[in-house]
Amino acid sequence: MTHVTGTTVVGDQDVYFFREGTHTRLYDILGCRLDPAGASFGVWAPNARAVSVIGEFNGWDGAATPLHPRGDASGLWEGAAAGVARGMAYKYRIVTAAGAVLEKADPLALFAEVATRRCRSTRCTSAPGGAPTGASRRTAKRPSTSRAMRRTWDSRTWN
Secondary structure, three states, X not given: OOEEOOOOOOOHHHXXXXXXXXXXXXXXXXXXXXXXXXXXXXXXXXXEEEEEEEEHXXXXXXXXXXXEEOOOOOOEEEEEEEOOOOOOEEEEEEEEOOOOEEEEOOOOOOEEOOOOOOOOOEEOOXXXXXXXXXXXXXXXXXXXXXXXXXXXXXXXXOO
């Protein structure tokens, strides 16, 4: 597993709209976005000390694929990994400011395992270039991203 550096998915305009609360397509920049080299990942974890991606592609190793904060105090973390293929399971490993280690499913994932499974992970499902594929093209039937984020904030968990 090789960590890929220098890949940015989140642009300055995305951060502007994110902070303003008017970004209507967060699922295009956050979560797992497959590309020819592997995948890029983005997640909002404003109070995290460290964030990494764990999954089938890196042997569930928390040190193999670290994400990096954007450096603009947005709370957005991003990074990339080689060897990620469509359908691979992954989670975010988050170290909180207090030092607790949490493994959380991606709140913006298009597919997830059934809650009763041991893993409770999500799956990489985008096509190259970030376009959703298959059943996930029904964007008109998807709940709005702000509603999904509101559910996440209200529940205080990322499950």
